[in-house]
Amino acid sequence: MARRHLSERQREQIRQTQEQRRQRATERSGRQADELDDAGLGVEQPGLVIANYGPALIVESSQGAWHRCAVRQHLGTLVCGDRVLWQPAGAGEGVVIALEERRSLLSRPDYSGRPRPMAANLDQLVVVVAPQPPLQDYFIDSYLVASATIGVESLLVVNKIDLLDTAGVAEWEARLATYRRIGYLLLFASTRTAHGLDPLRDRLKGRTSILVGQSGVGKSSLIKALLPDLEIRIQALSVATGLGTHATSTAMLYHLPDGGDLIDSPGVRGFTLGTLDPAVLEPGFVEFAPYRGQCRFSDCSHTVEPGCALLAAVKRGDIDLRRLQSYHQLKRERRPA
Numbered sequence: 001m002a003r004r005h006l007s008e009r010q011r012e013q014i015r016q017t018q019e020q021r022r023q024r025a026t027e028r029s030g031r032q033a034d035e036l037d038d039a040g041l042g043v044e045q046p047g048l049v050i051a052n053y054g055p056a057l058i059v060e061s062s063q064g065a066w067h068r069c070a071v072r073q074h075l076g077t078l079v080c081g082d083r084v085l086w087q088p089a090g091a092g093e094g095v096v097i098a099l100e101e102r103r104s105l106l107s108r109p110d111y112s113g114r115p116r117p118m119a120a121n122l123d124q125l126v127v128v129v130a131p132q133p134p135l136q137d138y139f140i141d142s143y144l145v146a147s148a149t150i151g152v153e154s155l156l157v158v159n160k161i162d163l164l165d166t167a168g169v170a171e172w173e174a175r176l177a178t179y180r181r182i183g184y185l186l187l188f189a190s191t192r193t194a195h196g197l198d199p200l201r202d203r204l205k206g207r208t209s210i211l212v213g214q215s216g217v218g219k220s221s222l223i224k225a226l227l228p229d230l231e232i233r234i235q236a237l238s239v240a241t242g243l244g245t246h247a248t249s250t251a252m253l254y255h256l257p258d259g260g261d262l263i264d265s266p267g268v269r270g271f272t273l274g275t276l277d278p279a280v281l282e283p284g285f286v287e288f289a290p291y292r293g294q295c296r297f298s299d300c301s302h303t304v305e306p307g308c309a310l311l312a313a314v315k316r317g318d319i320d321l322r323r324l325q326s327y328h329q330l331k332r333e334r335r336p337a
Ligand SMILES: Nc1nc2c(ncn2[C@@H]2O[C@H](COP(=O)(O)OP(=O)(O)OP(=O)(O)O)[C@@H](O)[C@H]2O)c(=O)[nH]1
Pocket: 159, 160, 161, 162, 163, 189, 190, 191, 192, 193, 213, 214, 215, 216, 217, 218, 219, 220, 221, 222, 248, 265, 266, 267, 268
């Protein structure tokens, strides 16, 4: 569908209308929620987007009830984690009329490579990998770039370690040690044995996190392991959407028992960041920072040049060669088509 481009003036108008609505909603907060306006809609109120099923948006009210909502067109694509204003419109239904400003937004390229919003207001990305399916190394790096670019923290979870013997675990430790060295939390977990779930719970507490990673690494299984009452929620969802229980066809938000929210996302086979400026890769390679501007040539491509500070760091063992290779691969993918 062609995306309408708004002028600055239109954007400002929309912003003002939304602000007025927000204020009206605050003023009216003393009124009954079932009071209807001229269009047959109930009182404007805040809500949280739980999932976006294309035509249907699941919005949770402040009382925790789910409503299947339509969205006013000018609001664009809304995603789970979005804070909105909405009006009830009959039993379990409603209309979303305004979007609160987003603290952060994670997008994923669609089939044509254009970024498509996936989840909003995140605090951290949990990159899940596993011995099965096999991991493409640069996959992790692409997520670290994505999170750094939107100003969100990230950590790594190696799931399914019940499939590994001691030597296997040591191998994975060694393979991913780089990430620990450059400052990321690296956890080993198994939803089968519950190994590693406690430190994961600790880290998720009080924040909004999203599980990302290849299809089949166990993201939904982690959700199930961390949310004992999940079956109830899934049933509520299938009632609300009429779509059955395929919870990971779209990103979906869950409230954690200890506080905080956890979003399950549909797995991907490949992951590319789309056609953005290669310069924005830098924040995802924190360990390169001390060498910025240190190469002999200011336009150094860090591939073959003499006096390249990054290549020298790799040679000394201060930078992992695999990370530099990832950097080059992501840079190639990012070049505008
Ligand atoms: N051995 C083992 N298998 C696991 C573990 N966690 C999940 N699995 C299995 O891995 C398979 C995929 O798990 P899911 O949780 O559906 O994976 P997912 O990441 O949500 O996959 P998508 O929804 O396609 O992205 C299932 O057969 C799970 O039973 C684990 O800790 N150990």
